[in-house]
Amino acid sequence: MKRIPEPELMDEADQARAYAEADFSEANTLFLDCFRNLHPSPLNEARILDLGCGPADITLRLARSYPRCQVDGLDGADAMLEHGRSALIDNPDLAGRVRLIHDRLPSDRLAGRDYDVVVSNSLLHHLAEPGVLWGTIKQCAKPNALVLVMDLLRPVTDTAVDALVETYAMDAPDVLRRDFRNSLYAALSVEEVEIQLLEAGLEKLEVEIVSDRHLTVAGYL
Numbered sequence: 001m002k003r004i005p006e007p008e009l010m011d012e013a014d015q016a017r018a019y020a021e022a023d024f025s026e027a028n029t030l031f032l033d034c035f036r037n038l039h040p041s042p043l044n045e046a047r048i049l050d051l052g053c054g055p056a057d058i059t060l061r062l063a064r065s066y067p068r069c070q071v072d073g074l075d076g077a078d079a080m081l082e083h084g085r086s087a088l089i090d091n092p093d094l095a096g097r098v099r100l101i102h103d104r105l106p107s108d109r110l111a112g113r114d115y116d117v118v119v120s121n122s123l124l125h126h127l128a129e130p131g132v133l134w135g136t137i138k139q140c141a142k143p144n145a146l147v148l149v150m151d152l153l154r155p156v157t158d159t160a161v162d163a164l165v166e167t168y169a170m171d172a173p174d175v176l177r178r179d180f181r182n183s184l185y186a187a188l189s190v191e192e193v194e195i196q197l198l199e200a201g202l203e204k205l206e207v208e209i210v211s212d213r214h215l216t217v218a219g220y221l
């Protein structure tokens with residue numbers, strides 16, 4: 001099936017609210033599990049960047065799991081970040097170590113190769129030009145940085161899209177069902193991601209299918 005890109009930013013208020021209120025604990029736990037498999041030992045005073053952090057659930061989970069680390073989350077949609085700011089108010093113990101940055105990629109504010117760890121969940125499929133994510137990682141990650149990108153995998157048929165929407169969004173609000181369907185069509189295949197990594201000079205990163213709808217791109221630069 002051909003890729004059908006969707007709008008990049010999730011900046012409609014009702015869309016951001018529905019997303020922030022939805023239960024993504026299964027996918028977000030899978031993300032954290034993949035992170036721990038990649039790096040089983042503690043992280044000491046590392047700087048972590050979460051690209052396309054949305055309402056910052058994974059950003060905050062990382063800050064809680066790695067209490068010696070500074071975690072920055074970046075998103076282009078202020079409507080999404082507003083939910084992240086609220087979550088941070090509810091978790092004041094994390095406030096000194098978490099920074100939420102409002103900016104759209106590609107971003108000049110990330111130049112400097114400062115980050116020890118760069119992560120991203122469900123951003124890649126939003127990008128009209130996915131190379132923007134790989135370019136950003138090269139721009140802001142230190143040599144030998146740890147990278148974990150997780151995203152949806154594009155199904156092979158319309159029937160498979162319908163089945164995933166039924167399985168995972170049957171009772172979800174209309175706006176979430178719409179977004180999930182659009183996201184599945186906008187997602188990439190393993191082969192497309194591998195070509196992008198080759199073109200970006202990031203072929204050390206490995207692509208792996210980790211669930212019936214997710215792939216990861218992971219490794220050390």
Ligand SMILES: C[S@@+](CC[C@H](N)C(=O)[O-])C[C@H]1O[C@@H](n2cnc3c(N)ncnc32)[C@H](O)[C@@H]1O
Pocket residue numbers: 008009010011024051052053054055056057058074075076077080103104105106120121122123126127
């Ligand atoms: C599906 S959400 C994922 C949010 C979060 N990472 C999570 O796992 O719940 C994708 C996010 O990427 C953001 N985004 C899309 N394109 C972007 C860009 N070019 N620059 C910055 N953020 C972007 C959207 O605004 C949205 O908040």
